[in-house]
Amino acid sequence: DIQMTQSPSSLSASVGDRVTITCQASQDISNHLNWYQQRQGQAPKLLIYDASYLETGVPSRFSGSGSGTDFTFTISSLQPEDFATYFCQQYDNIAVIFTFGPGTKVDLK
Amino acid sequence: QVTLRESGPALVKLTETLTLTCTLSGLSLKNNRLCVSWLRQPPGKALEWLAVIDWDEDKNYNRSLKTRLTISMDTSKNQVVLTMTNMDPVDTATYYCARTESGLRWFESWGPGTLVTVSS
Numbered sequence: 001d002i003q004m005t006q007s008p009s010s011l012s013a014s015v016g017d018r019v020t021i022t023c024q025a026s027q028d029i030s031n032h033l034n035w036y037q038q039r040q041g042q043a044p045k046l047l048i049y050d051a052s053y054l055e056t057g058v059p060s061r062f063s064g065s066g067s068g069t070d071f072t073f074t075i076s077s078l079q080p081e082d083f084a085t086y087f088c089q090q091y092d093n094i095a096v097i098f099t100f101g102p103g104t105k106v107d108l109k
Numbered sequence: 110q111v112t113l114r115e116s117g118p119a120l121v122k123l124t125e126t127l128t129l130t131c132t133l134s135g136l137s138l139k140n141n142r143l144c145v146s147w148l149r150q151p152p153g154k155a156l157e158w159l160a161v162i163d164w165d166e167d168k169n170y171n172r173s174l175k176t177r178l179t180i181s182m183d184t185s186k187n188q189v190v191l192t193m194t195n196m197d198p199v200d201t202a203t204y205y206c207a208r209t210e211s212g213l214r215w216f217e218s219w220g221p222g223t224l225v226t227v228s229s
Contacts, residue, residue: 032214034215043222091213093214100156
């Protein structure tokens with residue numbers, strides 16, 4: 001099975017900072033990679049799908065890139081509402097397998 | 110716009126069977142060709158996908174849990190039901206249902222989740 005890793009596991013940042021999170025797959029997953037935001041006590045929310053496409057209604061300060069095994073998620077200018085945990089998720093829609101990364105917690109410096 | 114809400118027991122005992130219900134509002138499972146997944150998240154841990162069912166009642170399961178899971182739908186009530194047998198304390202988690210993109214690639218919207226604790 002494909003394993004997903006994320007780094008860092010946590011980071012501290014200030015409002016206005018640029019934040020970058022990486023996600024690595026144990027084998028080539030093409031662009032089959034999505035990113036979610038989960039605020040404390042809430043359900044996850046889809047932000048980016050297929051590695052780089054912004055979900056409707058999501059602010060443009062969020063972006064994603066990458067393909068194959070290495071992916072990057074960026075918040076260009078951190079806002080107060082962005083303090084949350086971010087998860088990557090890979091999919092194999094032929095075998096129907098979904099796997100999440102362990103998450104990256106972004107908190108206030 | 111579809112909304113989802115999970116319901117079920119907050120507490121189950123070791124070896125019992127858990128039954129959770131996901132009720133959809135705003136769109137019809139059948140008429141709108143929806144797919145619904147169940148996922149879970151142990152406290153402080155990562156998300157784990159459990160199962161998915163589509164409007165045609167095709168089903169897929171997490172291979173490591175397949176023997177314990179059953180997903181079904183009740184179209185008259187616009188509900189998706191998950192049963193998990195032989196519950197153990199390691200199954201303590203928040204359980205979510207989520208509308209799943211029809212190509213089975215991502216989870217478009219989620220219910221608020223329901224915390225299930227398994228007591229020994």
